[in-house]
Amino acid sequence: MKSIPFLVPLLILLACGSPTPTPPPPGLEPTFVVGPTYAVQPTFAVTPPPDPGRLIFFSQGCAACHTIAGISDTTTDATISPDLTNIATVAATRKPPLAAEDYIRESIQSPEAFVVAGFKPLMPALAEGTTERELEDLVDFLLKQQ
């Protein structure tokens, strides 16, 4: 019985009925296993929100007729609908002194107000129920195509 020598001091201490807690005798200290600590970092999805105007450009069918390089590669012949890759720059020259932003807004709201030379007035009006906010998002999106 190897453990008896260890128990003897403990039994003596218990017999004395010490009022204050006595530190455990050598060899009987409790052992604590300290595990590794992990810093758990929260993960955040950092995907930027999609451009609302870009979504409208597709949902309103604009992309079916108009090409914007790298965004909307429509199969429609560029001689049927103008390419809008640089519309922000082109728009500033269409109806001087009308600013690019105003020209783009007018082109969408009243396509027949100005028909680009060499093209036919084929552009449809915006879908019914399109909000002012959606129109502005669309204008903002096209103003980024410089």
Ligand code: HEC
């Ligand atoms: C059925 C094909 C068609 C669709 C769909 C269409 N367009 Fe057009 N769009 C045209 C044609 C054709 C022109 C050129 C004739 C004109 O000026 O009206 C044009 C002209 C434009 C112009 C002026 C371009 C310039 O070079 O001055 C803008 C801006 C434009 N469209 C934006 C849009 C937007 C935004 C939408 C979606 C809400 C849209 N278009 C939907 C056919 C289309």
